[in-house]
Amino acid sequence: MPTPASPPDADSAAQAAEAAEAAARRSYGKLVAILAGRTRDVAAAEDALSEAFAAALADWPARGVPQAPEAWLLTVARRKRVDAVRRDRLDEEASRQLLWLADEIDEHDPSAVPDRRLGLLFACAHPGIDAAVRAPLMLQVVLGFDAATIASAFLVAPAAMGQRLARAKAKIRQAGIGFEVPACDALRERLDAVLDAIYAAYAEGWSDPEGADARRRNLAGEAIWLGRLLASLLPDAPEALGLLALMLHAHARRDARRDAAGDYVPLAAQDPARWDAALIDEAEALLSRAGRLGQPGRFQLEAAVQSAHAVRRRRGEADWSAIEQLYEALATLTGSPVAALNHAVALARTRGPQAGLQALQPLGADRRLADYQPYWAARAELLLQAGDRAEALQAYTRAIGLESDPAVRRFLQRRAEAASVGTPPQDQADPPGRFARD
């Protein structure tokens, strides 16, 4: 890149940096999808793209932001890719790659950058990619998050996360995983994996309700962004609409989960006036659109549960019998012990604590719940309502020891204290951490 003759003034430099950052955020996945579309070399595409962003930071302050920033970035990144192939490889593979790259440059109008992110999302959630790395991979290649940020969000060592991402990209390249949207019959199954990965990213972001960790708080927002992207690209996929509705419902209650003192407020004790009405309305519209398509599924059911909670806005009380039935359907459909746990909690609401405890009984043997805080908190709450204070205290202690969020830990400690002095239970039969991944 030529260096400008005079140093750029601070204002235009800041503007250009902002424009470059905005373009990076908006266009990252789009550009990766195009740059790696033929060669399937995601890592090389990302390298070329980061060089292009660096070039933009040097060039734009001096010459102004180009009219079509995406196309500018794409052109520069392609040039960098070609340079890199020429530099690194001298074999037949290199000439094939150069041909592909030349092909791509010719086949499009340079100012119109096509959107192939959907194919990229499907590649990230391909069955050949380890399920645990799908969500991190999407965050990196579609949104441009760095490995250290993703590692913090998923509670994994940064070095290990970097290796897992690199391995997944090598797999895409070596196994030749295509960036195509699967055909009808395979679409549904493959879509589930995409939805799961987006939801996993949302759940990780949700677990920082205090918003203390800006990166993590961002993650929930970015997952919603991916959900919106997916719903706009697949408007007739009911589960894609269902997932977006679910995330928007949950997001609407984000701020209501803490009081002014920063203490945890369980769902049942939240003030509906603090819920975001616009997000709830949007979620409701999505859910009814999904319903009209006539293919119920896991995410629509989960969104419907949230919708049944949201009716408290109008009726003053959640629709517990609907919640109870929806969780029963979810538990049957998914076999998830977390759905069964939530069903037991809902049963306690509709038929009393003994019915809830009875439904909880078989779950005690499920090893997947042994270290799951909401199980112990729910058990404690139901035992307390049933009058078994000693057992309730033990379950509270277990829940406290398993919780990592200090505000929720404090809440549980206070509930345990109240239980030990015999304060009658309040209306709070709501296991904290409802959105933890199952």
Place this chain on the structure above:
Amino acid sequence: MEYMLLIHSDPSGFEAAPPAQKQEALAAYGAYTQALQQAGVLRGANRLRPPQAATTVRLESGKTKVLNGPYADTREQLGGYFLIDVPDLDSALSWAARCPGASHGAVEVRPVWPLGAD
């Protein structure tokens, strides 16, 4: 694999806390210890007396030197440890995140180096 969870935190925060808060903090550690036990992963744990109680010894050119105070003069000090046995680093990190020390300080996760291992 065995991992040592080393809790580093500023002891003055705890010292200055009102009694009810101190009790709550200790109860949280009690519950955490119990959760580790019930998960079958706890191998050992101890709380350490504050850095004022520390004495540091080293041998320099054949002479012993004994100093009052901790080895590192930093605001955050080693305050205790948990030794756990879990399958891998991922699960060690998830237990570290649950340790109350992670919210009032920092928890360093170090794999144990068994004698004789490379």
